[in-house]
Amino acid sequence: MKVAVSRKEHFNAAHRLFNPAWSDEKNFQVFDKCSYPNYHGHNYELIVTVTGEPDPDTGYVMDMKVLSGIIKKHVLDIFDHKNLNLDTAYFKNTNPTAENIALVIWRILRPHIESQLELKIKLYETERNFVEYPAH
Amino acid sequence: MKVAVSRKEHFNAAHRLFNPAWSDEKNFQVFDKCSYPNYHGHNYELIVTVTGEPDPDTGYVMDMKVLSGIIKKHVLDIFDHKNLNLDTAYFKNTNPTAENIALVIWRILRPHIESQLELKIKLYETERNFVEYPAH
Amino acid sequence: MKVAVSRKEHFNAAHRLFNPAWSDEKNFQVFDKCSYPNYHGHNYELIVTVTGEPDPDTGYVMDMKVLSGIIKKHVLDIFDHKNLNLDTAYFKNTNPTAENIALVIWRILRPHIESQLELKIKLYETERNFVEYPAH
Amino acid sequence: MKVAVSRKEHFNAAHRLFNPAWSDEKNFQVFDKCSYPNYHGHNYELIVTVTGEPDPDTGYVMDMKVLSGIIKKHVLDIFDHKNLNLDTAYFKNTNPTAENIALVIWRILRPHIESQLELKIKLYETERNFVEYPAH
Amino acid sequence: MKVAVSRKEHFNAAHRLFNPAWSDEKNFQVFDKCSYPNYHGHNYELIVTVTGEPDPDTGYVMDMKVLSGIIKKHVLDIFDHKNLNLDTAYFKNTNPTAENIALVIWRILRPHIESQLELKIKLYETERNFVEYPAH
Amino acid sequence: MKVAVSRKEHFNAAHRLFNPAWSDEKNFQVFDKCSYPNYHGHNYELIVTVTGEPDPDTGYVMDMKVLSGIIKKHVLDIFDHKNLNLDTAYFKNTNPTAENIALVIWRILRPHIESQLELKIKLYETERNFVEYPAH
Numbered sequence: 074m075k076v077a078v079s080r081k082e083h084f085n086a087a088h089r090l091f092n093p094a095w096s097d098e099k100n101f102q103v104f105d106k107c108s109y110p111n112y113h114g115h116n117y118e119l120i121v122t123v124t125g126e127p128d129p130d131t132g133y134v135m136d137m138k139v140l141s142g143i144i145k146k147h148v149l150d151i152f153d154h155k156n157l158n159l160d161t162a163y164f165k166n167t168n169p170t171a172e173n174i175a176l177v178i179w180r181i182l183r184p185h186i187e188s189q190l191e192l193k194i195k196l197y198e199t200e201r202n203f204v205e206y207p208a209h
Numbered sequence: 210m211k212v213a214v215s216r217k218e219h220f221n222a223a224h225r226l227f228n229p230a231w232s233d234e235k236n237f238q239v240f241d242k243c244s245y246p247n248y249h250g251h252n253y254e255l256i257v258t259v260t261g262e263p264d265p266d267t268g269y270v271m272d273m274k275v276l277s278g279i280i281k282k283h284v285l286d287i288f289d290h291k292n293l294n295l296d297t298a299y300f301k302n303t304n305p306t307a308e309n310i311a312l313v314i315w316r317i318l319r320p321h322i323e324s325q326l327e328l329k330i331k332l333y334e335t336e337r338n339f340v341e342y343p344a345h
Numbered sequence: 346m347k348v349a350v351s352r353k354e355h356f357n358a359a360h361r362l363f364n365p366a367w368s369d370e371k372n373f374q375v376f377d378k379c380s381y382p383n384y385h386g387h388n389y390e391l392i393v394t395v396t397g398e399p400d401p402d403t404g405y406v407m408d409m410k411v412l413s414g415i416i417k418k419h420v421l422d423i424f425d426h427k428n429l430n431l432d433t434a435y436f437k438n439t440n441p442t443a444e445n446i447a448l449v450i451w452r453i454l455r456p457h458i459e460s461q462l463e464l465k466i467k468l469y470e471t472e473r474n475f476v477e478y479p480a481h
Numbered sequence: 482m483k484v485a486v487s488r489k490e491h492f493n494a495a496h497r498l499f500n501p502a503w504s505d506e507k508n509f510q511v512f513d514k515c516s517y518p519n520y521h522g523h524n525y526e527l528i529v530t531v532t533g534e535p536d537p538d539t540g541y542v543m544d545m546k547v548l549s550g551i552i553k554k555h556v557l558d559i560f561d562h563k564n565l566n567l568d569t570a571y572f573k574n575t576n577p578t579a580e581n582i583a584l585v586i587w588r589i590l591r592p593h594i595e596s597q598l599e600l601k602i603k604l605y606e607t608e609r610n611f612v613e614y615p616a617h
Numbered sequence: 618m619k620v621a622v623s624r625k626e627h628f629n630a631a632h633r634l635f636n637p638a639w640s641d642e643k644n645f646q647v648f649d650k651c652s653y654p655n656y657h658g659h660n661y662e663l664i665v666t667v668t669g670e671p672d673p674d675t676g677y678v679m680d681m682k683v684l685s686g687i688i689k690k691h692v693l694d695i696f697d698h699k700n701l702n703l704d705t706a707y708f709k710n711t712n713p714t715a716e717n718i719a720l721v722i723w724r725i726l727r728p729h730i731e732s733q734l735e736l737k738i739k740l741y742e743t744e745r746n747f748v749e750y751p752a753h
Numbered sequence: 754m755k756v757a758v759s760r761k762e763h764f765n766a767a768h769r770l771f772n773p774a775w776s777d778e779k780n781f782q783v784f785d786k787c788s789y790p791n792y793h794g795h796n797y798e799l800i801v802t803v804t805g806e807p808d809p810d811t812g813y814v815m816d817m818k819v820l821s822g823i824i825k826k827h828v829l830d831i832f833d834h835k836n837l838n839l840d841t842a843y844f845k846n847t848n849p850t851a852e853n854i855a856l857v858i859w860r861i862l863r864p865h866i867e868s869q870l871e872l873k874i875k876l877y878e879t880e881r882n883f884v885e886y887p888a889h
Binding site for chain 1: 482483484485486487488489490532535538539540541542544545546599
């Protein structure tokens with residue numbers, strides 16, 4: 074009788090896609106305008122889903138106010154209005170693609186969600202490009 | 210060659226979250242403003258998904274007009290413009306959280322959908338809070 | 346060189362439409378299921394627009410964080426998760442139609458916005474029904 | 482460590498639902514106004530999802546610009562601003578229901594996506610009716 | 618104390634853009650793929666706005682259920698699931714651009730709305746292209 | 754018989770709010786996290802509206818493909834995937850608030866739109882914050 078419950082949050086951040094092992098030309102060839110040196114940015118829409126059985130006393134899988142607070146403290150306060158490449162520890166050696174941002178957010182949140190609950194991240198970089206981890 | 214087909218409907222309802230086994234103080238501590246005694250309300254967005262193989266004659270898994278009619282008769286006519294706690298039989302002993310409303314709708318609809326079709330409920334309580342049952 | 350700047354907020358509330366000068370039959374005849382006695386509810390989406398010249402030092406017509414704080418203090422803290430008919434002073438003798446809620450919000454906010462700025466309210470009761478005041 | 486990445490595109494097309502083995506009366510009885518002889522149309526929203534492991538050099542499961550180009554060349558250039566029944570080869574003997582359009586698009590795209598990546602199609606015929614293939 | 622109240626409806630229709638006084642070449646040069654001979658189609662989103670003073674007894678500028686019924690009878694029943702060029706009387710000598718469809722809908726609805734109420738039409742042909750009449 | 758026609762486009766850019774005449778402390782006091790030194794970013798949604806009488810031969814106020822091309826050439830190619838403060842000439846001495854970006858876009862586009870057509874800019878910085886110029 075497992076139910077998935079989801080909370081949508083957002084953050085605004087700057088980033089650029091760039092592999093430091095490559096020349097600027099190769100970076101531009103692969104990442105096109107996403108590699109421009111002075112950064113661009115997005116309104117990231119983040120959907121965090123936790124799955125489990127509802128508690129019989131509350132009817133909640135997890136209190137969405139508590140989940141929202143965890144996301145705010147551990148993700149939004151670190152990423153919102155920041156430059157993902159320069160201001161965070163997570164993308165020094167990892168390209169901040171939507172795929173990698175979703176993986177990083179999953180790893181950040183996992184220890185803060187009770188272990189019997191499954192965790193899934195969906196991240197919209199734009200209305201037309203979005204990712205999910207885990208995929209299934 | 211299974212295809213999932215979905216129909217989106219909506220209803221507007223009042224509710225409050227409340228466990229009658231608890232004191233008012235404990236209810237407020239757990240459910241915060243969702244426990245206010247005079248009710249609040251939501252525009253619930255309901256997505257009903259049925260999964261199966263398309264019929265070779267029609268190309269339909271299920272006629273969406275028929276599904277819409279079933280949802281209207283068995284869910285919307287019971288829940289729309291109602292007080293979920295006071296006006297329906299389903300939440301006398303069950304807290305009307307989004308999780309429980311989704312479980313109730315699944316149980317209401319299951320006998321009206323052909324048994325070889327899978328059934329899934331997605332319910333948006335707000336744009337930022339939503340649930341799915343079954344989770345997978 | 347006037348610019349209109351808008352801030353979108355939301356609140357969830359219960360209400361019923363009812364004219365106490367009329368019989369229950371007449372209320373049901375006019376307001377249909379919106380007059381059901383135990384209330385129903387909505388996710389109200391509220392857009393507050395202020396119009397004026399941008400300040401040359403800031404480039405702001407008005408700081409959206411300040412506007413958001415004013416809306417929170419004077420509207421959301423009064424209306425959110427409340428029963429508009431029972432819990433607020435504004436709809437004791439005024440039917441809480443979308444039109445009247447918008448007029449009430451305009452009157453609440455007007456003294457808190459600098460007088461040289463124009464003020465406009467847009468209120469979505471559902472995705473399909475919404476109102477604006479003033480109309481022009 | 483599989484991630485699902487999605488790209489949203491759209492096309493506008495005319496169609497009618499019609500089984501040539503049936504009389505006009507039976508077609509109208511089954512498909513109602515969707516069977517009107519002179520066609521109607523939709524803004525189809527198409528979401529293509531590919532699932533796999535991000536490349537360690539790029540952080541991409543698949544470059545969304547490349548995916549968008551594949552969709553444009555093989556789907557949009559064939560379907561956009563066309564009459565699905567008359568102008569395409571795919572619906573001569575197949576009723577252009579949302580289910581069948583999704584199946585056709587999956588078959589068109591599958592050879593153009595690397596074989597180790599999973600492929601999924603989500604197609605909105607209207608905001609309220611949409612389908613997914615494969616279902617799981 | 619005028620308030621604008623709006624109702625959103627939709628219809629799905631086929632059309633093509635075509636000036637019969639011009640050659641096929643000139644039509645294609647001007648209207649590009651919108652002139653393809655076998656029609657394409659759209660999910661038209663229609664917002665009808667009426668403006669006036671709320672009635673003191675009801676708090677309504679106009680009952681949205683009544684407005685919805687008028688739109689259904691006089692617009693949706695004529696346009697929904699139809700070919701605008703072939704199935705309606707309105708576009709025999711008028712090109713069914715979004716501009717002209719909005720003008721036609723305004724003229725259809727004007728006699729059915731009380732004369733002291735202003736009437737405005739907003740029509741989305743796609744999410745990215747929309748028109749309003751009157752403009753102010 | 755004037756009709757307003759609108760085209761929605763978007764661009765992704767980085768920016769920071771900052772008045773060089775002020776200390777860092779004052780900038781942070783006024784602009785809060787929008788003044789962070791390493792920039793943040795947004796998915797800007799841009800709606801350009803032109804108003805005039807439809808041409809009797811085409812039924813168009815203005816060809817939306819032509820308008821889209823003008824926006825692409827003169828706005829998107831300058832702003833998309835750029836740092837508004839560093840990469841464009843427009844915000845060297847002007848703070849890139851939504852208000853000022855809208856004013857700049859209006860001034861850029863005005864010479865490229867026929868003079869008898871009115872021009873209006875609506876710019877969404879986030880789903881919750883947006884501006885319009887001119888205001889009326």
